[in-house]
Amino acid sequence: QEYLSAIEQRNPAINGYITLDKAATLAEAQAADARLAGGGAHLLTGVPMAYKDVFCQQGWQSSCGSKMLGNFIAPYTATVVQNLLNAGMVTLGRTNMDEFAMGSTNETSFYGATRNPWQHEHVPGGSSGGSAAVVAARLAPAALGSDTGGSIRQPAAHCGITGIKPTYGVVSRFGMVAYASSFDQAGPMAQTAEDCALLLNTMAGFDVRDSTSLERPTEDYSRDLAQPLHGLKVGLPKEYFGSGVDAEVQQAVQNAIQLLQAQGAQMVDVSLPQTELAIPAYYVLASAEASTNLSRYDGVRYGHRAAEFANLDEMYSNSRAEGFGSEVKRRIMIGAYVLSHGYYDAYYLKAQKLRRLVANDFQAALAQCDVILGPVAPTAAPKLGSDINDPVQMYLSDIFTIAVNLAGLPALSLPAGFTRNGLPIGVQLIGNYFTESRLLNVAHQMQ
Numbered sequence: 067q068e069y070l071s072a073i074e075q076r077n078p079a080i081n082g083y084i085t086l087d088k089a090a091t092l093a094e095a096q097a098a099d100a101r102l103a104g105g106g107a108h109l110l111t112g113v114p115m116a117y118k119d120v121f122c123q124q125g126w127q128s129s130c131g132s133k134m135l136g137n138f139i140a141p142y143t144a145t146v147v148q149n150l151l152n153a154g155m156v157t158l159g160r161t162n163m164d165e166f167a168m169g170s171t172n173e174t175s176f177y178g179a180t181r182n183p184w185q186h187e188h189v190p191g192g193s194s195g196g197s198a199a200v201v202a203a204r205l206a207p208a209a210l211g212s213d214t215g216g217s218i219r220q221p222a223a224h225c226g227i228t229g230i231k232p233t234y235g236v237v238s239r240f241g242m243v244a245y246a247s248s249f250d251q252a253g254p255m256a257q258t259a260e261d262c263a264l265l266l267n268t269m270a271g272f273d274v275r276d277s278t279s280l281e282r283p284t285e286d287y288s289r290d291l292a293q294p295l296h297g298l299k300v301g302l303p304k305e306y307f308g309s310g311v312d313a314e315v316q317q318a319v320q321n322a323i324q325l326l327q328a329q330g331a332q333m334v335d336v337s338l339p340q341t342e343l344a345i346p347a348y349y350v351l352a353s354a355e356a357s358t359n360l361s362r363y364d365g366v367r368y369g370h371r372a373a374e375f376a377n378l379d380e381m382y383s384n385s386r387a388e389g390f391g392s393e394v395k396r397r398i399m400i401g402a403y404v405l406s407h408g409y410y411d412a413y414y415l416k417a418q419k420l421r422r423l424v425a426n427d428f429q430a431a432l433a434q435c436d437v438i439l440g441p442v443a444p445t446a447a448p449k450l451g452s453d454i455n456d457p458v459q460m461y462l463s464d465i466f467t468i469a470v471n472l473a474g475l476p477a478l479s480l481p482a483g484f485t486r487n488g489l490p491i492g493v494q495l496i497g498n499y500f501t502e503s504r505l506l507n508v509a510h511q512m513q
């Protein structure tokens with residue numbers, strides 16, 4: 067009740083939630099109450115939760131920020147959402163996002179931009195900007211996000227909260243609308259690393275319905291939270307400290323270094339030489355996968371269908387022309403181009419080779435340290451409208467987040483102070499495969 071009335075009062079100003087269903091929320095809350103009274107409750111029973119619109123959830127509009135799926139009520143629930151519902155978490159609503167998770171500012175949403183709760187004329191980041199904004203505005207204790215190229219970590223940084231992208235394959239992708247399947251990974255966004263650990267415990271696990279889900283023993287991601295950081299080796303990639311990073315962001319990273327040193331951690335200089343090439347590699351590969359994944363939206367079985375058309379081909383093209391926004395169309399065109407005969411070797415194949423080099427860079431760096439520390443984004447949250455008309459500028463701002471997705475590594479963003487103008491700044495921790503509990507430990511000790 068308390069969250070619902072706060073949402074009613076304060077959501078209109080930030081547009082973080084795009085779908086609410088009071089009756090459904092209260093019914094879930096009542097079921098949680100009964101479970102709490104009757105015994106057999108889970109640690110998270112009754113805790114409210116917000117879901118990014120990318121996750122299918124039975125009975126809820128699951129539009130992925132697009133007009134294309136504006137009429138889509140999911141007939142089934144994503145595994146990761148189901149895992150949280152099984153624990154008794156209560157759905158507060160569905161959060162705004164860049165259309166099909168393509169974007170870094172939340173401005174490509176068909177449902178209007180979300181605003182940064184700290185300063186409304188600034189963006190919350192993207193694509194999980196709605197999730198970050200509602201947690202930061204205290205309109206949810208936690209939210210689910212997805213991260214294909216930084217979409218959990220970057221909005222978490224811009225809104226002053228904590229978010230983790232797990233190792234690729236740790237969390238099921240079943241029921242999460244596909245953008246770039248070999249990159250997409252869901253993760254929790256919350257106030258603290260400790261909250262993220264508890265959520266990840268409940269979200270993660272093998273799923274037969276996701277062919278890239280990893281079959282591993284279950285872990286307690288909170289097990290290392292209390293471990294002291296004495297002797298921890300922290301890698302500082304020289305490419306993450308160069309020009310192009312705003313002075314206030316650099317200062318926040320320096321403060322984080324001092325905080326770690328004060329706890330006995332040791333800094334090590336490392337290098338990630340392919341950092342700049344990760345951007346073109348990612349935008350070639352992610353667009354290629356997107357153009358394939360989004361070919362399913364043809365207006366036939368579900369999704370938007372144009373009202374007027376003369377034949378089947380025209381039904382497809384009119385439905386897609388009307389249903390997709392311009393950023394999605396741009397990605398589909400780039401993707402179709404780089405996959406086409408004659409260009410495949412020059413672009414797609416070359417980008418795949420770069421992807422391997424980027425992953426190798428991380429292995430070389432992580433052989434010298436336990437975790438890598440750096441900025442999440444080169445600047446704090448930009449003003450609304452400043453990036454959206456220059457897509458290349460927007461792509462360049464992903465420089466510190468997307469390499470992690472190319473390599474499939476886990477990475478976490480945690481708050482690290484504010485700019486003089488009062489906007490949050492985040493720092494990023496990157497670890498080797500399956501070191502989530504270590505990343506959460508380091509973040510917890512820094513909080």
Ligand code: GLN
Pocket residue numbers: 167168169170192193212213214215216217218245352464
């Ligand atoms: N900004 C990146 C993109 O537009 C990442 C988005 C994401 O992680 N979903 O593709």
